[in-house]
Amino acid sequence: MKPCEHVSALPRPEPPPGSDTCLECVAAGTHPVQLRLCLECGHVACCDSSPLRHATQHYEETGHPVMRTFEPGEDWRWCYEDQQLT
Numbered sequence: 001m002k003p004c005e006h007v008s009a010l011p012r013p014e015p016p017p018g019s020d021t022c023l024e025c026v027a028a029g030t031h032p033v034q035l036r037l038c039l040e041c042g043h044v045a046c047c048d049s050s051p052l053r054h055a056t057q058h059y060e061e062t063g064h065p066v067m068r069t070f071e072p073g074e075d076w077r078w079c080y081e082d083q084q085l086t
Contacts, residue, residue, distance in 0.1 A: 015042030
């Protein structure tokens with residue numbers, strides 16, 4: 001597996017969160033299961049275990065490849081482009 005090169009291209013410092021929850025879930029009346037933070041723009045969205053998968057939808061609409069967990073006590077990133085933890 002090749003190493004992810006997208007992390008090194010991310011803005012530093014990382015962008016501040018645009019919200020404290022998935023606003024798309026709020027608008028749809030659903031509950032996000034786990035939250036993710038886009039490390040390109042600060043968008044907060046729900047993970048693929050949530051009914052509407054807004055983090056994946058954000059990647060598909062914007063091409064922003066790396067999200068990190070936005071859950072307390074967790075520290076990992078996912079690259080959609082490379083399909084791997086970084």
